[in-house]
Amino acid sequence: MHEVMEGGCHCGALRYRLEGDLGDVAHCHCSICRRVSGGLVVTWVTVPRTAFSWLAGQPQRYVAPASCTRWFCGRCGAHVALQTTHSEASIDVTVATMDRPEQVRANRHIWTGSRLPWLHLDEQLPSEEREQL
Numbered sequence: 001m002h003e004v005m006e007g008g009c010h011c012g013a014l015r016y017r018l019e020g021d022l023g024d025v026a027h028c029h030c031s032i033c034r035r036v037s038g039g040l041v042v043t044w045v046t047v048p049r050t051a052f053s054w055l056a057g058q059p060q061r062y063v064a065p066a067s068c069t070r071w072f073c074g075r076c077g078a079h080v081a082l083q084t085t086h087s088e089a090s091i092d093v094t095v096a097t098m099d100r101p102e103q104v105r106a107n108r109h110i111w112t113g114s115r116l117p118w119l120h121l122d123e124q125l126p127s128e129e130r131e132q133l
């Protein structure tokens with residue numbers, strides 16, 4: 001779907017815009033997402049890097065060795081975006097920080113090898129033990 005969507009962190013310091021075709025939407029169960037976000041699962045929408053722009057604020061950066069760079073708000077701590085080392089042409093954005101998250105539906109689960117056994121969410125969706133690109 002071709003969309004212009006905006007979002008931001010809790011305190012309002014960071015604002016961003018997504019423009020263009022929203023790609024894959026995945027519930028990620030990996031332990032890095034869990035520990036970085038403090039959430040049980042992080043749902044990511046993937047868009048081309050050129051479709052994403054920061055509108056306000058200066059995001060802080062966390063580089064997880066050998067996997068990805070993650071951007072978050074240095075004031076409220078919200079986890080906003082991620083870029084993996086194996087797909088630098090795209091960026092992943094947290095659906096939870098979008099202004100209208102209810103408009104975006106996940107299409108798969110990834111890294112379900114780390115999925116919490118008692119977490120029941122969108123169980124009809126396909127699951128990938130790691131992540132197929």
Ligand SMILES: [Zn+2]
Pocket residue numbers: 009010011012013014073074075076077078
């Ligand atoms: Zn913030």
Ligand SMILES: [Zn+2]
Pocket residue numbers: 028029030031032033034042111
């Ligand atoms: Zn993850």
